[in-house]
Amino acid sequence: MINIITNRDLEVKSEAKGSERPDGRAYNELRPLKIEAGVLERADGSAYLEFGDNKVLAAVYGPREFHIRRFLKPNMAVLRCRYNMAPFSVEDRKRPGPDRRSLEISKLTSEALSPAVFLEKFPRSSIDVFIEVLQAEGGTRCAGITAASVALADAGIPMRDMVVACAAGKANGQIVMDLSEWEDKEGEADVPVAIMPRTGEITLLQMDGQLTKDEFEQALDLAKEGCMKISVEQKKAIKNRYGGD
């Protein structure tokens, strides 16, 4: 059963802080987060993630035999990603099927995850990651990467580290962590970042909008801080799957 998380407790807390953000969060506060690993029976690994009003499902198949000759790599596995938004995930119905945006996110997800995976252990094979966005509320690419990384670990694929993603940006003239949909659309800038938390290596860095050099550095630090917080939840999700501590 899926438990629905409410923001009620958080709102009270933030009002005391005198937050300027539309949903009443503090500038360095994440939306409520829930991750569950191993939710799909057929997939080798899977994860379900709720991040604010985002609902994302990730499934991993592989390493498995790869038949497309021209993409095959003789010395390592190929990590393929498909990011897809359900037609009912956004307010106006989204036309189903791949479009320019989902193709871009598919490519960047694969590039964000690849450095973490020991691809060289499985030459001539493919690892397939599927990310389905069931409900979107800003920051789905970060939610997708975070969920996919849990699914990869659940599939038993060897990795150097988990990959975790979080966005930061500027809205209402203030640098804030984890932009909501409104802040993403109406705000001045959006900086999604994916890192490997153990070493702090960055595997994804994008910027949409304009920031000064100082503001950018501030946003980057804030995004990294958010990643660290999410990383704790990620690890908890995997350990919970096996009834760990």
Added chain:
Amino acid sequence: MILVEDKDIVVPGEILAEGEYYAGRGTFKDDSKICSALVGLVAIRDDKISVLPLQSKYIPKRGDVVIGKITEVRFSMWNVDINSPYSGILPASDVFGREKRDMNKAFNVGDILFMRVVDVDEVKKVKLGLKGRGLGKFRGGILVEITPTKVPRLIGKKGSMINMIKDHTKCEVVVGQNGLVWVKGKPEMERVVEKVIKTIETEAHTSGLTDRIRVMLNQLLDIEEDVNKEEEEDYKEELIQ
């Protein structure tokens, strides 16, 4: 300095130890730190630290015995699915020797074979062979799939677990290193074995498993016997009437 305890569940990237330790399976070394590469259980042996995976795919290794399914009959070989990222080939020469015979008559698509991995080359081309005791084609029975990492647990110490299952159910059970298990016996016994194997898979990381499985086997067999008795009684009553 070791930062975790034996049998702890760890996640990829978790630091297990720092300093002069030997990185075993499922781990890797980053400078002086030993980190986990998998979701699994920590195993510490002296100064060697390894992580036993909770789930994995079968990677073919020379000398393993595997169970596979014929997927294609070619001119001089069979393609075999061995439940792994790499499919295997079984050369005709290995089966027939020098003489030439009809390939389809020997093995056809869908046949289940028990084979030995003869060779794995650097591009992971898997050559299979049938030379050896007990190797060959299976007739009848059912296939049960488990995660390859749990195969040692299913076999038990010196075969304790598998022999117990065989003795209790009077089934033939053959375990392939690739996580496929072939079971043949009475149909209701096959179902009991399947259930037991699935339980072993989900509870593989807990201790005292063999005893619990023994209890489970006895319970399941009692139920089967009761059902049989009832059926017999019903049959007798019908006869009387």
